[in-house]
Amino acid sequence: MVKYIGKRIVYMFITLFLIATASFFLMQTLPGSPIASYNKLNDTQKAIVEKKYGIDKPKPVQYAIYMKNLAKGDLGTSFVFKGKSVNDLLATRLKPSLILGAQAMVFGTIVGILLGMLAALKHNTFWDYGSTFFAILGISIPSFVFASLLQYWIASEWHLLPVGLWNDGWKSSVLPSLALAMGPLALSARFIRTEMIEVLNSDYIMLAKAKGANGFEIAFKHAFRNALIPLITVLGPLAAGLVTGSLVVEQIFAIPGIGEQFVSSIMTNDHATIMGTTLLFSAFLIVVIFIVDILYGVIDPRIRVSGGKG
Amino acid sequence: MTKILEVKDLELSFHTFAGEVKAIRGVNFDLHKGETLAIVGESGSGKSVTTKSIMRLLPESSAEYKNGEILFEGRDLTKIPEKNMQKIRGKDISMIFQDPMTSLNPTMTIGRQIMEPILKHQKLNKSAARKQTIELLNLVGIPNAENRYKMYPHQFSGGQRQRIVIAIALACNPKVLIADEPTTALDVTIQAQILELMKDIQKKTDTSIIFITHDLGVVANVADRVAVMYGGRIVEIGTVDEIFYNPQHPYTWGLLSSMPSMDLEDQKLYAIPGTPPDLLNPPKGDAFALRSEYAMKIDMERQPPFFKVSDTHYAATWLLHSQAPQVEPPALIIERMKTFKGSRYYVDQTGGTV
Numbered sequence: 001m002v003k004y005i006g007k008r009i010v011y012m013f014i015t016l017f018l019i020a021t022a023s024f025f026l027m028q029t030l031p032g033s034p035i036a037s038y039n040k041l042n043d044t045q046k047a048i049v050e051k052k053y054g055i056d057k058p059k060p061v062q063y064a065i066y067m068k069n070l071a072k073g074d075l076g077t078s079f080v081f082k083g084k085s086v087n088d089l090l091a092t093r094l095k096p097s098l099i100l101g102a103q104a105m106v107f108g109t110i111v112g113i114l115l116g117m118l119a120a121l122k123h124n125t126f127w128d129y130g131s132t133f134f135a136i137l138g139i140s141i142p143s144f145v146f147a148s149l150l151q152y153w154i155a156s157e158w159h160l161l162p163v164g165l166w167n168d169g170w171k172s173s174v175l176p177s178l179a180l181a182m183g184p185l186a187l188s189a190r191f192i193r194t195e196m197i198e199v200l201n202s203d204y205i206m207l208a209k210a211k212g213a214n215g216f217e218i219a220f221k222h223a224f225r226n227a228l229i230p231l232i233t234v235l236g237p238l239a240a241g242l243v244t245g246s247l248v249v250e251q252i253f254a255i256p257g258i259g260e261q262f263v264s265s266i267m268t269n270d271h272a273t274i275m276g277t278t279l280l281f282s283a284f285l286i287v288v289i290f291i292v293d294i295l296y297g298v299i300d301p302r303i304r305v306s307g308g309k310g
Numbered sequence: 311m312t313k314i315l316e317v318k319d320l321e322l323s324f325h326t327f328a329g330e331v332k333a334i335r336g337v338n339f340d341l342h343k344g345e346t347l348a349i350v351g352e353s354g355s356g357k358s359v360t361t362k363s364i365m366r367l368l369p370e371s372s373a374e375y376k377n378g379e380i381l382f383e384g385r386d387l388t389k390i391p392e393k394n395m396q397k398i399r400g401k402d403i404s405m406i407f408q409d410p411m412t413s414l415n416p417t418m419t420i421g422r423q424i425m426e427p428i429l430k431h432q433k434l435n436k437s438a439a440r441k442q443t444i445e446l447l448n449l450v451g452i453p454n455a456e457n458r459y460k461m462y463p464h465q466f467s468g469g470q471r472q473r474i475v476i477a478i479a480l481a482c483n484p485k486v487l488i489a490d491e492p493t494t495a496l497d498v499t500i501q502a503q504i505l506e507l508m509k510d511i512q513k514k515t516d517t518s519i520i521f522i523t524h525d526l527g528v529v530a531n532v533a534d535r536v537a538v539m540y541g542g543r544i545v546e547i548g549t550v551d552e553i554f555y556n557p558q559h560p561y562t563w564g565l566l567s568s569m570p571s572m573d574l575e576d577q578k579l580y581a582i583p584g585t586p587p588d589l590l591n592p593p594k595g596d597a598f599a600l601r602s603e604y605a606m607k608i609d610m611e612r613q614p615p616f617f618k619v620s621d622t623h624y625a626a627t628w629l630l631h632s633q634a635p636q637v638e639p640p641a642l643i644i645e646r647m648k649t650f651k652g653s654r655y656y657v658d659q660t661g662g663t664v
Contacts, residue, residue, distance in 0.1 A: 212400035
């Protein structure tokens with residue numbers, strides 16, 4: 001197990017390196033340059049700025065310098081927020097995004113799982129149709145529509161929670177988290193429902209019944225863990241969905257998070273910040289996938305990695 | 311002999327999109343203490359449904375008990391509430407399923423799966439239940455039980471898994487053990503071992519067993535009595551010897567004729583022509599009439615009642631009616647009957663015909 005984890009961590013760094021390389025060169029193909037908006041500068045001044053940020057050098061050299069700094073954990077300096085390092089910039093922005101993402105993920109999957117279980121146990125009844133309808137809504141309506149609706153009714157009409165910004169403690173996080181949670185909620189409800197129905201028809205559930213287990217024991221002791229396995233697989237992509245979803249939702253609620261930062265940095269061709277954010281998102285996703293793989297083994301003994309008891 | 315289970319006039323239907331499937335159409339049998347009753351018949355004859363209906367394991371949304379009763383210790387199992395049924399399942403009546411590869415929960419250690427009914431029905435504490443689990447594993451022949459009890463089903467072979475399923479079924483010393491084709495999914499050598507194990511256990515515990523199978527070789531090996539099912543009804547019931555050596559129903563003749571035998575080297579193996587009846591629209595008369603070369607006009611019109619052959623042997627065929635013509639069973643069957651005292655073809659080995 002330890003050996004497996006070690007190997008996976010090495011792979012994670014290689015993946016990150018490849019992503020950094022790919023996005024570095026892809027970014028160079030974007031039209032315009034970081035200083036294209038500096039209209040008031042003449043050519044000499046532009047040359048000075050370029051020299052200062054090191055973008056006058058040939059691309060391979062720039063790449064080498066960037067990777068060298070990256071290895072030290074230095075993401076470079078923002079072109080737009082003058083003199084600020086990308087590390088500092090991301091650090092202040094990371095917290096709201098993480099809080100929103102984590103809350104949405106936890107709330108969405110737990111409520112989704114409960115909804116899916118309810119639908120499966122009350123198969124072909126009002127509860128099933130109700131939760132299925134709800135799940136289809138959740139999948140087909142984009143999160144920014146929910147965001148706007150929540151904002152309008154709960155915040156603006158009924159004044160229950162703040163409309164936006166990040167200055168009212170946990171209250172500020174409720175509405176954006178809810179809007180973000182709709183996707184994972186709907187998806188996990190659908191997954192758990194389908195899987196539970198299949199598991200409930202399996203032979204070992206029949207055997208559990210034949211042992212005298214009651215409805216509750218059958219659902220939670222026997223069926224649930226087996227129904228969870230496919231859901232674990234989609235949790236990784238789901239987390240990725242939350243990251244991209246948060247770009248828009250953070251904009252709507254005017255939350256100073258990473259997503260908002262990412263969008264504005266692309267608008268302004270702020271190369272260092274784009275790189276930094278991309279790498280941060282990638283690292284996040286890679287870690288989530290890693291955790292998912294570990295969870296897999298915890299839940300399903302058949303795919304526990306061999307070669308150790310640790 | 312004391313009757314432990316009595317099934318009377320049981321009728322059960324499934325409600326499907328195509329309509330009402332009359333899966334069981336009036337089944338009667340008794341189960342005595344300590345005996346093994348085999349239920350045989352081809353696929354779709356209602357063997358499994360009958361036994362699952364005893365344990366009430368059929369989906370409540372589609373299966374409906376239309377008529378009859380299942381008496382266990384004086385209580386009608388078709389009428390008691392689900393809560394009480396849960397106390398009977400796994401404790402008084404337990405079941406072994408057909409496919410050991412899918413009947414164990416893949417994400418639970420086998421120890422926990424065996425312990426579950428013990429903890430549930432016997433009110434033991436964990437360590438006592440654990441001890442009993444290990445004893446059970448030893449009983450069913452899983453070596454090294456102390457260590458293996460913490461393992462998961464995928465770490466066992468098919469035969470071992472069926473042994474574990476048997477251990478689960480035996481956990482609370484059930485009065486009735488229902489084995490639904492327990493050896494069908496296993497290869498032949500393992501089949502023999504599992505049958506031996508079941509016979510051994512029955513000797514030790516005096517459990518009554520209902521053994522479902524379509525393998526007549528297995529029946530001859532394990533059963534005391536045999537019920538032959540066809541089209542949702544029992545068509546003939548009797549002791550093993552009576553069914554094998556003095557069969558009366560044309561369907562039983564067909565079944566026995568299609569059983570491979572060591573004595574017949576070069577002959578083509580017999581197969582019953584046609585297909586089982588459609589239970590969406592069950593036939594009016596004898597369900598087997600359409601496939602039977604012995605069918606008479608009345609077989610198409612009216613269902614035959616049970617005619618008594620001996621105190622233990624009954625068959626539902628109009629051929630046994632006093633007005634029915636004498637027919638010759640297939641030659642193979644006559645050969646069998648020649649060895650059975652009390653059959654009309656009996657040949658005394660020491661002398662002439664009786």
